Amino acid sequence: MSEFLRIWTEVDISEIQSHIVVVDDKFGFCTGCREIGIKIEGLQKCPKCGREFKYVTSRDKSPAMVMRTKKKLPNLIFVDYDDYERLTGKKKAETLFKSVEE
Ligand SMILES: [Zn+2]
Numbered sequence: 001m002s003e004f005l006r007i008w009t010e011v012d013i014s015e016i017q018s019h020i021v022v023v024d025d026k027f028g029f030c031t032g033c034r035e036i037g038i039k040i041e042g043l044q045k046c047p048k049c050g051r052e053f054k055y056v057t058s059r060d061k062s063p064a065m066v067m068r069t070k071k072k073l074p075n076l077i078f079v080d081y082d083d084y085e086r087l088t089g090k091k092k093a094e095t096l097f098k099s100v101e102e
Contacts, residue, residue, distance in 0.1 A: 004066055006080065013087045016079060019054040021046075023069060028056075040072050057081045 021043065022029040028038035033049035045052045056076040058065055066078055 004063060004070075013091055016055050016084070017088060017091075019052055020079065020084070021053045021056050021076070022081075023056055023058050023073075024060065025065070025068070040069075043073060044075075055079050057084050 017031065020031055021038070022031060023040055026040070027036065028040050028043055029036050030038060030046040030049060030051060032046060032051040035046060035048040038047060043053060053073075053076060055078075056069055056073050057079040058069060059081050061081055069078060
């Protein structure tokens with residue numbers, strides 16, 4: 001019987017940022033070219049900009065949603081949305097801080 005377990009791992013956030021697709025129940029959103037309404041099933045890369053997807057996240061992280069997404073995109077790693085937002089938000093703040101310093 002398979003179950004889902006959240007595992008903490010050390011990552012390069014910029015690597016994830018360049019290969020992540022944000023999905024809802026029906027469609028995907030490319031964070032690279034900001035294309036919306038991407039068909040999810042079997043999705044491997046952005047149909048508009050060609051960005052390769054390795055990670056997927058969703059604002060809805062109910063177990064049912066995670067399971068549906070994993071079924072549609074079995075090769076992608078499901079990233080916790082809040083973790084992703086927190087890290088990318090922090091990175092944005094750091095970038096801003098650096099540009100102020102220079
Ligand atoms: Zn794209």
